[in-house]
Amino acid sequence: MINAKKLEEIAHQISESMPSGIKQFAGEMEEKTKQVLQSKLAQLDLVTREEFDVQTRVLMRTREKLADLEQKMADLEAKLAESDKSE
Known part of the structure; x- marks a missing residue:
């Protein structure tokens, strides 16, 4: 260290x-x-530079997954709103 x-x-x-x-x-x-x-x-x-870099990569992947999940949630909410309108 x-x-x-x-x-x-x-x-x-x-x-x-x-x-x-x-x-x-x-x-x-x-x-x-x-x-x-x-x-x-x-x-x-x-922390060492290596540990810092590893945690930075983990954080970037987590942010990407969060953005994907937010997009999927928005899509599902839009579909649900459309199905509620058609009923």
Whole structure:
């Protein structure tokens, strides 16, 4: 779900931007930053692009079926109205 490589890059950038006196802790800080980022991103309940695309296709098919059913209902209502007039 979450691109681990991108998280590593972000954590590395954060550790690199720290003052030189703190860089001795860079490895530990990078790991902690990665853990925090992964934890917070996991809480966001994100979906992958693939999951999003699948749900988009499902929604499109559902809309098409709904439009077909609406048309069939309109046709049936028209036929019923015609048969009521002829009686």
